[in-house]
Amino acid sequence: MENFFLPVVFHNLKNNDVHFVIKHIEKKYMEHRNAANEVRYGEINVIPLNSEKFVMFEIGYVRFLD
Numbered sequence: 001m002e003n004f005f006l007p008v009v010f011h012n013l014k015n016n017d018v019h020f021v022i023k024h025i026e027k028k029y030m031e032h033r034n035a036a037n038e039v040r041y042g043e044i045n046v047i048p049l050n051s052e053k054f055v056m057f058e059i060g061y062v063r064f065l066d
Helices: 017-023
Strands: 005-007 031-033 038-041 045-050 054-059 062-065
Touching: 005 054
Parallel strands: 005 062
Antiparallel strands: 031 038, 045 054, 054 062
16 A cells, blocks of 8 residues: 555646645644654655646645646
């Protein structure tokens, strides 16, 4: 189950709309606990097209595609 992800397809993701989505993701939605019940925070992984446009970004097991 290590390579499982849920694809979410957006129209026109490469433009500036994705910056608003990433900017407003709250830290509490990225929180998870490890086996020792310690709080950890997930990362947002991004594949950029250039400094202003993204091809894909991933939050946990949800992958947002263009």
